[in-house]
Amino acid sequence: MKAGNDAGPLAGGIFYLLIGPVIWAAHLLLVYGPQSALCAFRADGMIVVAPFVITALVGVLTVTSMATLALVFWRPRQVARLLRFDAAEETDRRFSISAMRLLTALSFAGVTWAGAVVLFLDPCAQLR
């Protein structure tokens, strides 16, 4: 084994592995934050937006996130190039691609699951 001084493209590698969950987290943040704030403002009378605007916002964000996740799943090597990540060994490369894809698939399920509720619920209804 040769001694090596390159620390490896760790930041790109971490982001590559986590890109699916990061999109999932961004989706959760972007749907929860504005929806709860807009509902609070509606209750206060500070900013009154029509309910369908909130529904549409959540819907658009969900569809966009799902499309992005599908793209990432479909083109893993392009994403790796974009993030300047490349594992030195073929086994590590295969490992990182399959791990990234699995995480992306789980994230796709999470985004779909969370976003789908907008089809069934009034955006600002209280349960009590």
Add this chain to the structure above:
Amino acid sequence: MVDFTAINPTPRPPGELEELKRVWATPKGWRIVTAVNNTVIGLFYIGVAFLFFLMAGVLALLMRTQLAVGDNNFIGQELYNQMFTVHGTTMMFLFAVPAVEALGVMLLPQMLAARDLPFPRLSAFAIWAYVVGGLVFFSTIFYDLAPAGGWFMYPPLTLKEYSPGDNADFWLLGIGFIEISAIAGAVEIVVGTLRTRPPGMSLAKMPIFAWSMLIFASMIMFAFPAVILATMMLEIERSFGWPFFTAEFGGDSLLWQHLFWFFGHPEVYIIFLPAAGLVSMMVPTMAQTPLIGYRLIVVALIATGFFSFGLWVHHMFTTGIPALSLAFFSAASMAVALPSSIQVFAWIATIAAGRERFRITTPSLFILGFLFIFTIGGLTGVMVAMVPFDFQVHDTYFVVAHFHYVLVGGMVFPLFATFYYWTPMVSKNMLSERLGRWVFWLMFLGFNIAFFPMHLTGLLGMPRRVWTYPSELGWDTLNMISTVGAYMLGAGVFLFVFDLLLRFRPGGSGPENPWRAGTLEWLPNDVYSTRSIPLVTSREPIWDQPDLAEDVREGRYFLPNAPTGGRETIVTSPIDARPQYIIQMPGPGWPPLLAAIFTAAFFLLLTIKLVIVAAVCGVIAVAFCLIWTWSLDVGPAKGSIDIGGGISLPTYVTGPTSHSWWAMVVLMFVAASLYLAYVFSYLFLWTVSPEVWSPAGSPALPALSWPAASTFLLLAGATFVVAAGRLLPPAGKFGVAVPLAIFLALACLAGSLAIEIAGHWRTGLSPSANAYGAMVYLGVFLFGQLAFALVIIGLFTIARHAAGKLDRERRVTFDNLALLYHYTVVQSLLGLALIHGFPRLVG
């Protein structure tokens, strides 16, 4: 890629092994408290964590005795409230997290064939801080000073008006302090896992336990800062009246719940993931086959860790949040069951696919018990993730049953399996298999008899945290059964302690690889870890390289000696594990212990308002930290050394390759998480109470010239730091420009802070007037904390330069200062934009 051409010639030179033993010797007698070896302090750590488990367990038995029958007066209401608070707090903060962190400290270097973790004195500091702080906190139950607000300490109950006295302060300062200790351990584990793996052990070959500890430590980095901020805010409100949580002044007690559960829910997985990692190590050994679905398990660990941050609102389903928001978190709560179940199926598949019939040993029994109990806990978790169901059982004994199934099943049973499995690594004797089976069955049956009926008592309507109940409600029989089960569980633990006292003899390893495992911790070990550090080519090296143990013992692999004459290990690259340099590590010493004791004294004396004595202790603690760090950053004097296999490595590096740089970056992530929690809090309170925000509800903001002056000073300071780095002279020279530039940078920082305070103060804004004022000054306080740390580090850096210990080559101390300084500038600029820009934008 692997072109390992030569192993070291044998026999090795005489005296080499003796030198290793001398360098890594454990201090004798009472000086053992100065030890920093991971095996010694790891044992202290796990021992104390287990002691807290026993003490909190005794509290549980007393509570169960009180609840055995209705209308009981065995324990009074106030003491009962203190007991359930201390029980929950101890189990979560003083047992569960420290126990898994202790296992990380103890097992990781062995699994990675490293001589030690990269910052042994930091580990020692973290452990002693925890021991002292934890024991003082627990002892409050004996003199009526224990907190009584539940382990999650919800305001307004815990505000001064409703919880007078110092009881709640012991929780806030004591636990806040112990969280800092946990973060210190997390820094150690992240850097250790990524940088001290043996050559060849790429991420794809890393043991699952190391993966789980890496994720565990990363989760601590992002979860704990939220609760540290929350405890800071509640303590400030209790002590100085800044109304973060008081609705009358624009605060909101729900903010506490958001911050607490942003930590509290990941905390469950922080506890569970390492335990799952341990199970993933033991199952393949007992089945004598590689883990099925290694890749899937890594994915499941990452996904569980990540998704767990999106579930916190499911603890707040009944707080009045809109239904759609609840549905987002309900979906996320159910989605997290997917990665958890991947692991369960992978373990079952490994057991089924074993090369041999799955061996039923005591560790195996505890693993099977874990699978049964944890799966039930997971299923009831999916039930309470459904909003309508949660509305019915919220704050009832159903929830008590659910989380005990998850936590005891998911952590305590794997921990006991771990005790039985890894004891031969640190003790001359193994624990008794015969007694072990008794221990298991008593614990397994006792647990289920105690907690299963609680599902029913909960469904029958029995609320949590009641010290007694009327007999005519029909809960007596179920409660009596639970109490009998609790005593059975206690008997199992007692039997385990008996076996431990009888057989556990630390200070030497027992039978070599008794379970026929495949991972590196079962290589021949001594105080220096393995004699030589192997080249790893697979996930189960001992199975795949039959001569590995002998080759390692004979010193045929890397670093079979102590070429620098001190403690050292190999640092490798984070992804591919290519050897990069040799880290020189400090040995035993008093400073970490004394720094920990005085840090604990600082926090605890603050609790009882002995401010001056506390300040003196704080100064002494900082002094010991400086004494300890003075001996680090040893410089490049030792040059390069040959580690074997034709590889020569430097003994000193700086910049992004250095482990010290990595630790500072990890710390910056922690600071950034804390600051993001602050930004969230600011925006949350504005959403709740825009009427108290400037300019409508508070004095107008200072003129823009004030933040502009602050910004100018911050940027000027950053420029001075860059200049100081460029002006560092060669070795042996002293350049007056360096201390001058650092001093000017610190002055700019202090000036910027002073301008920010003065600007707000001149407008008449008071931190105790309303939530807006409190948030503005809290931002300044967070800036001040970093500035204070930078002043100390800056003066320390100047002193090292003056002493000839810092120059163009030997500059790790300076690099750390520069990193933290630049981080502070970025955070402060963001803060200025928020505080001065946001109200103008929305006002």
